[in-house]
Amino acid sequence: MTALPVAACPTEAELEFDRQIDALALTGLPEHLDLAENCFRASLEPLRDLLPPVRADRPGPGFVVVVPHLPVVPVLESVHTVGGAGFTTMADDDLARFGPLPELDIPTGPYLLLDVDPGADTLNVPPGEVLPRLTAAGRSPLTVAEGLAVLVSDPGVLRGRNCFSLAGSRAGDKRVPALWISARRPRLGWCYQGAPHTWLGTASCAGRLGDPPLA
Known part of the structure; x- marks a missing residue:
């Protein structure tokens, strides 16, 4: 009698990867990117081969799935905490001015952000x-898109750890975008590069x- 093949059990990293993809899909990203959900998920699937193992000696999963060029406001508003949905008071044209620093060499398609530290x-x-x-x-500051990816993967990060600046995105002036809690809701705003908080x-x-x- 021929033995049936044994299905491989997903690793902890693969389970976390699937959880993050589900969270991204729930933000409405497939629709905003004009993709069917199955196509959206397929576009992220190659990242599965790049997953680092989840390590017990560090907080968090060790990676965050990032979709560059995501629509900032809809994704932010899709994140809900005890106080309500995420928000920003920044105008769309002002938000559009904040782009990744050229020296960061951001990948052109979806990618994994490794070993994220909110900077306690x-x-x-x-x-x-x-x-x-x-x-x-040898570390790199996060961009706005990356900060939102972190927030989507863990909506409680701003309360459970600390609020944080996203110094990898700049608008050609002295402002630095940041994510913090305002009225118990996630807020995207900015602070001056020389101002401590x-x-x-x-x-x-x-x-x-x-x-x-x-x-």
Whole structure:
């Protein structure tokens, strides 16, 4: 009698990957990107081969799935906490001015953000002072799209850990976008690069995996 093949059990990383894809789909991203949901999910599937193992010695899953060029306001408003939906008071044309720093070499398609740190050790330190430290440590500041991906993957991150600046996106001036809690709701706004805030760190990651991969 021929033995039936044994189905492979998904790894902890694969289960986390599937959970994050479900969360992204629930934001309405497939519709906003004019994709059928199955096509949206298929576009992210190649990232499964790049998943790092989930490690017990660090907080969080070790990776966050990012879709670049996502519609900021609809995704932000899809995230709900105890106080209600995420929001911003920034005008659409002002938001559009904030783009990734060229030196970050962001992958062109969906990618994995590795070892995200919301920056608890940089609380009350101006983002402008944190950036050289990150570079020296071989880390990279997060962009607006990456910050939203972190928020979608864990809506409680701003309360459970700390609020954070997204110094990887800039508008050519002294402003730095940031995510924080306002009226118990996630809020996207900005602070000046030289201004310290006791409740605001600067988020960073260890790297990005996607197409093209970073050198």
